[in-house]
Amino acid sequence: MMGISKRGNVVMGSNEQLEALLSIRDVPEMRGDLESRILQASAAQLHVKRRQFNFIDAINKGINSVLDCVLLPSPAYAMAVVLIVGAVIGLYSGAEIEGGELVMSYANIDVGDDMESFIMASENFEYGDYL
Amino acid sequence: MKSHTLENLTDEDLMVRIQKADHGAFSVLVKRHTKMFYAAAYRVYPHISDAEDVVQEAFLKLWKRPEIWKADRGAKFTTWFYRVVINMAIDNVRKKKNTKGSDVLDRVIDTSADQLEQLEAGQQKQLLEIAIQALPERQKIALNLCFYEGLSNKEAAEIMEVKVKALESLLMRAKAGLKILLLRQGALSGHAQDLSGDGDKQKGKCCYG
Numbered sequence: 556m557m558g559i560s561k562r563g564n565v566v567m568g569s570n571e572q573l574e575a576l577l578s579i580r581d582v583p584e585m586r587g588d589l590e591s592r593i594l595q596a597s598a599a600q601l602h603v604k605r606r607q608f609n610f611i612d613a614i615n616k617g618i619n620s621v622l623d624c625v626l627l628p629s630p631a632y633a634m635a636v637v638l639i640v641g642a643v644i645g646l647y648s649g650a651e652i653e654g655g656e657l658v659m660s661y662a663n664i665d666v667g668d669d670m671e672s673f674i675m676a677s678e679n680f681e682y683g684d685y686l
Numbered sequence: 687m688k689s690h691t692l693e694n695l696t697d698e699d700l701m702v703r704i705q706k707a708d709h710g711a712f713s714v715l716v717k718r719h720t721k722m723f724y725a726a727a728y729r730v731y732p733h734i735s736d737a738e739d740v741v742q743e744a745f746l747k748l749w750k751r752p753e754i755w756k757a758d759r760g761a762k763f764t765t766w767f768y769r770v771v772i773n774m775a776i777d778n779v780r781k782k783k784n785t786k787g788s789d790v791l792d793r794v795i796d797t798s799a800d801q802l803e804q805l806e807a808g809q810q811k812q813l814l815e816i817a818i819q820a821l822p823e824r825q826k827i828a829l830n831l832c833f834y835e836g837l838s839n840k841e842a843a844e845i846m847e848v849k850v851k852a853l854e855s856l857l858m859r860a861k862a863g864l865k866i867l868l869l870r871q872g873a874l875s876g877h878a879q880d881l882s883g884d885g886d887k888q889k890g891k892c893c894y895g
Contacts, residue, residue: 597749
């Protein structure tokens with residue numbers, strides 16, 4: 556609602572008056588250092604974060620260095636793995652010699668029934684028995 | 687990444703970087719939005735240092751726990767952060783009310799009609815501020831977001847977590863309440879008088895209805 560008064564001035568309705576009045580509201584300038592204060596405070600937190608992170612990192616590095624001392628160099632490690640795997644396969648497949656008279660397998664001994672016979676058999680099992 | 691390239695990133699992209707503790711990205715976000723959120727906080731509680739504290743606290747909270755912003759929810763960063771800042775500002779107002787009493791509202795109550803009449807045109811801002819602060823909290827927030835922050839009704843409704851219709855209702859009630867308060871204080875008719883020079887006539891017209 557808007558009209559012209561006798562003097563030629565703009566006469567405003569209550570809505571327009573309110574809008575006009577609302578528009579005079581302003582916000583005072585913030586202090587210039589607010590941004591830098593926020594960034595400084597956050598950087599301090601970042602420093603703490605990094606310190607915590609470095610502590611964890613140092614522990615990890617320590618563990619790795621210990622492991623490096625214990626572990627063998629790669630070629631030797633690979634050879635050791637091959638030997639161990641071979642031994643395990645050999646053990647679990649039993650000592651079966653094809654074409655020979657002796658077919659001996661630890662697996663064929665009934666351990667459950669007679670433990671002594673197993674021990675005796677294994678103790679008396681000599682290299683010559685293969686031949 | 688250099689800061690000038692960070693500046694080209696959207697707020698949401700910066701937030702992804704902040705979640706990976708990229709302080710450069712945080713710096714860009716702070717520089718981009720501090721002023722805007724300070725204004726939003728100030729309008730909730732018109733006190734410079736309190737508004738600054740709210741903004742600082744909100745940004746530091748964001749830096750400390752950036753995972754609280756969920757990119758997959760699809761909300762704009764500013765919409766979400768408005769909500770954070772405004773809620774913190776409201777909390778601040780409530781704390782102040784509990785400790786000091788409501789100083790802004792007290793000013794409204796303590797200021798008699800006679801005293802208000804004596805205020806000059808330059809003090810209209812103060813009257814307006816007092817009237818706005820005297821509005822119910824949600825009406826005040828709705829008015830601030832739509833009128834002063836220049837947000838759409840949809841965005842403001844999203845920030846306030848209400849439907850658009852409800853927001854429109856809040857806005858209408860806010861304006862109606864303001865008219866009554868300002869008319870009672872004489873600020874509205876006084877303003878009309880200044881503009882038109884027909885103060886008495888205008889006074890008669892300026893009734894809310």
